[in-house]
Amino acid sequence: MIIRHNPARPDEVVGTIEVTAPAQVDAQVRAAALAQVSWARTPVAERAALLLRAADALDPLLDEIAELASRETGKVLADARGEAGFAVAVLRWYAGRAAEVLADRHEDADRGRLRTRRRPFGVVAAITPWNAPLVLTALKVAPALVAGNAVVVKPSPLAPFAAGRFLAAVAAVLPEHLLGVVHGEVETATALVGHEMVSRVAFTGGDVAGRAIASLAGRSLTPSVLELGGNDPALLLPDADLDDAAYERLVMAAFATSGQVCMALKRLYVPASRLEEVVAGLVRAADRVLHVGDPLTTGVTMGPVVSAESAARVRGLVARAAEEGAEVVEIGTVVGDLSHGHYVRPTLVLGAHDESPVVAEEQFGPTLPVLSYDSVEEAVARANSGELGLGASVWSADEELAFEVAARLEAGFTFVNTHNRTGMALHAPFGGVKRSGWGREYGDDGLLEYVQPCVTHLPGAFRAGAAGLSASAYPST
Numbered sequence: 001m002i003i004r005h006n007p008a009r010p011d012e013v014v015g016t017i018e019v020t021a022p023a024q025v026d027a028q029v030r031a032a033a034l035a036q037v038s039w040a041r042t043p044v045a046e047r048a049a050l051l052l053r054a055a056d057a058l059d060p061l062l063d064e065i066a067e068l069a070s071r072e073t074g075k076v077l078a079d080a081r082g083e084a085g086f087a088v089a090v091l092r093w094y095a096g097r098a099a100e101v102l103a104d105r106h107e108d109a110d111r112g113r114l115r116t117r118r119r120p121f122g123v124v125a126a127i128t129p130w131n132a133p134l135v136l137t138a139l140k141v142a143p144a145l146v147a148g149n150a151v152v153v154k155p156s157p158l159a160p161f162a163a164g165r166f167l168a169a170v171a172a173v174l175p176e177h178l179l180g181v182v183h184g185e186v187e188t189a190t191a192l193v194g195h196e197m198v199s200r201v202a203f204t205g206g207d208v209a210g211r212a213i214a215s216l217a218g219r220s221l222t223p224s225v226l227e228l229g230g231n232d233p234a235l236l237l238p239d240a241d242l243d244d245a246a247y248e249r250l251v252m253a254a255f256a257t258s259g260q261v262c263m264a265l266k267r268l269y270v271p272a273s274r275l276e277e278v279v280a281g282l283v284r285a286a287d288r289v290l291h292v293g294d295p296l297t298t299g300v301t302m303g304p305v306v307s308a309e310s311a312a313r314v315r316g317l318v319a320r321a322a323e324e325g326a327e328v329v330e331i332g333t334v335v336g337d338l339s340h341g342h343y344v345r346p347t348l349v350l351g352a353h354d355e356s357p358v359v360a361e362e363q364f365g366p367t368l369p370v371l372s373y374d375s376v377e378e379a380v381a382r383a384n385s386g387e388l389g390l391g392a393s394v395w396s397a398d399e400e401l402a403f404e405v406a407a408r409l410e411a412g413f414t415f416v417n418t419h420n421r422t423g424m425a426l427h428a429p430f431g432g433v434k435r436s437g438w439g440r441e442y443g444d445d446g447l448l449e450y451v452q453p454c455v456t457h458l459p460g461a462f463r464a465g466a467a468g469l470s471a472s473a474y475p476s477t
Contacts, residue, residue: 001016002017002019002160009340020183044103045096048095054091058084058088062088068165069133070295070303072158073162076295080162083135088143093142101444102146121200122199123197125200126141126153128163128437131261132257137153142174143451145178148365149178152180153182154181155183157183158307166201167181174302192218199222204228206229210226232419234270235269235392237394247281250268253420258304263419264420268368270368291333293338294335300335302346303343309359318358322350326356328347328348349369350370384409389432389436393414402417431443
């Protein structure tokens, strides 16, 4: 039994849900595989139309789903409502892109006839995290379904209810068993990812779990899409134009959802000559936009972290940096009593060493190291340190310069003059390099992750009336 407590009010039980036993996982996957056979034969236009019907069915449920998400994750209610609406937009966007992206490609010329079809994998196992349970579920389910796959989703045990309600509404308009949900932790995930009838795995989460899932999928050579987080740097170039709005974007880039976002700003590199100015600007912006309290309270913009363990980890990173000589600056304002929930006061950490864990590791919490540099070359080198390479940002008044510096950063997605959610777009593929995983979500690339190109080829030499080639001949270019 999974029992989920509200991280803002730990005595409050949000709900309970039964763990799915391995035998039940097996039954779900087998039922999904049977449903997928006829779904793959369904014309793309009909699949897209059902996805649009699911989006319409979700519209009147968004407030209910958002409140569930807020209560189980500690996410601010307005943030949760925005996420729920965006998740529905994901369904509609992929429904709109499917016909063009999935269409067969034909070439008929002197050199031969070539046909490329986009074929679904079969059953997709999707394992989703707690920090953005709705969007990160939709980004797997929508492209996988419209591409002709069946999907079995395992939501995080820290956020099973909002995702479950979302998925139930989608499943209700689809053929039976095409979209399934299982609940649990390691045993459930193992039964799902390792199932012989799963043909594709999609996972968003931490590095440790990602390695385990990649290893398990690899035993059966099951291909995967993995997004494993990042330690995202932001480089303020010497000419960066930082007005009040820019400072507010920086603050929310780091502290939205209490810093628990994979592409959140996690290291801020500032020219040494502007360090004092930038710190003062961040503090003032935080006073304006960062209000910490119960996430269901109007006006609150940052709630608790997801668990007591997460709170202890973030506090430990900050405390160690202070012990090593860094200065810790509390920012933002407090709304109400924070003594009972898993709250961590947002902080800036000044003067930390690059080797300090608060800089070298993904904090995944409400703290931001602010680091000075003497040259852009130095800043780029320091930003590229470490094994992770999910996101980054460059801030400059010169757009061309920003793009030039961005090209030198080891990141799968680099924002310019913004960072985090304000820089995302449905058409822009998102994913990491280095140890931040592989594959892409968002954009047409996110749809193509759920199909396999299958080719039929008749070389020109063997068409009716052609002279042909000898059996030993090499193919033409």
